[in-house]
Amino acid sequence: MSKRSNHAIVFGASGLIGWALVDQLLNSYPTADSFSKITAVTNRPLNFSKSYWPEPDSNRPQLQLVSGINLRHGDGATLADSLKQEVEDIGSITHLYYLVFTAIEDDIEEAAVNRRMFQNVIDALGLVSPHLQFVVFPGGTRGYGIYAAGGSFSPPLNEDMVNNLPLDYAKTVVYPMYRAMLDKASQEKKWTWCEVCPDAIIGFTPNGSQFSLALHWAQYLSLYAYNHAIGPHTKESQATAVKVPFPGNTAGANSLFSPVSSDTIARFMIYASLHPETCGNGRLFNISDNETPCKYGDLWPRLARWFGLEGMGPAEDLQTGSNPLRVGELPQSLSLPLPGEYIARYRAVFEKCGCKNAASAGVGAGTGN
Known part of the structure; x- marks a missing residue:
């Protein structure tokens, strides 16, 4: 498929990073011919007039806003049926940006629920989107064990540390589960994936x-x-x-702490997704606005x-x-x-x-x- 025909689907599009990602794509980042279509998916209803995204323009990618998609219901096949009904040209999707997270008081249940939701999305796109090229999601410093008493590692935190979490703590964090799931799902497929890791996120949401x-x-x-x-x-x-x-x-x-703007995260996620040869294969990237x-x-x-x-x-x-x-x-x-x-x-x-x-x-x- 030509670059101009890239079709991005953004799950969690009204969230802190998701909103910024759609905004950057609509503002033709990195170039005007990077994407032709954007599908923004939200769970809660979102009216475009209150989204604060730029107005439709012939020079922008075409946007479809799809609300009411609950990833916790059913399995991948169920979700695939819903997406086929709601998303225009679902078969042309090339890039998946997954920004969904559901907070639950019980850590073990939280990890299980979030893993299942992401699995449903991957399974669904595997059924309906044969041209998928790249998947990217944000982790976080929780994946470095910062919530464990006394912390798990001494800063500075580098990307290699995430694979050495104490087992009791690791089972309360969904990010290692995401990695294992994506490694398995991407085997013998045309798509690859990466993860970005911000600390404190500074950004905007409409609701x-x-x-x-x-x-x-x-x-x-x-x-x-x-x-x-x-x-x-x-x-x-x-x-x-x-x-x-x-x-x-x-x-x-x-x-x-290391604050990072949601725009910075969004731009890096887009850049990474367009450069699979250097940013794919399950790479993890710490990201912040400043080194210090x-x-x-x-x-x-x-x-x-x-x-x-x-x-x-x-x-x-x-x-x-x-x-x-x-x-x-x-x-x-x-x-x-x-x-x-x-x-x-x-x-x-x-x-x-x-x-x-x-x-x-x-x-x-x-x-x-």
Whole structure:
């Protein structure tokens, strides 16, 4: 098939990475002739007019938005039947971008459910998409054992470490299961695959996301500002600066992380999928916006400034610096509401200020993506 006839299908298209991926494809990344068709698949309904994707244009790839596809129902054959009914020209799909993840409280069940969903997609496309060339999915630093007590490895984390997870921990993570499944499914097939591994993802979704770090802080800090009469929809403006402590302890403020924009992830996934000779065969790529990690505490004043606030250090530092704690006394920060608790307590302030979307499409609203 010619390059111009490439047809991308994006599962999880309204999620944090999925939205950015569709957006990049519609904006003709990397070139105007890279793809001719895009099929964006979501579970929850998404109206194109509220998607914030660019309007259709003769110079853009043709977009079909398909909502209501639940990957947890049935098997690959069942899904194949659904896709044949809903997706135009399903047989021409060449590139699969899989951005679906369902969070479940029980880790073992979570891994099993997510593995089965991805297996259903691979099995379905195997039945209806004979021209498939490349499959790519995002893993994450959870695959490096960061949730294990004390961590599994000492940073810096490199790609070779993922195959050395402790067995008890590995069974709670779906990414090794994805790799084994794709290795088996791609044998003697014309397609190949790769995985990208981001740390903290910074990006946009049209209907909220539990995984959006930017949304988490924007929702909290904007509400904190409105609650202190700061913002475009408030009647009065504070004459003095309103200080907002870092909502965590000193260790959290000093912790290192590697943020990466969803656009960067999307572009790399697209690039990798178009270069199977160098990026295929199950390769894993760590990805971030910068080689050097940063600290939450260093970013906090800059984040707060966007919302007219003065970002301070952790409340426990502010307290213990001038008033040392007595034996057995807890730092004041432990009594302050966490961002999620603060939002739940003062959510009505958003509606009073005319910000309905801030109240209804924030953190946690996109759990069905």
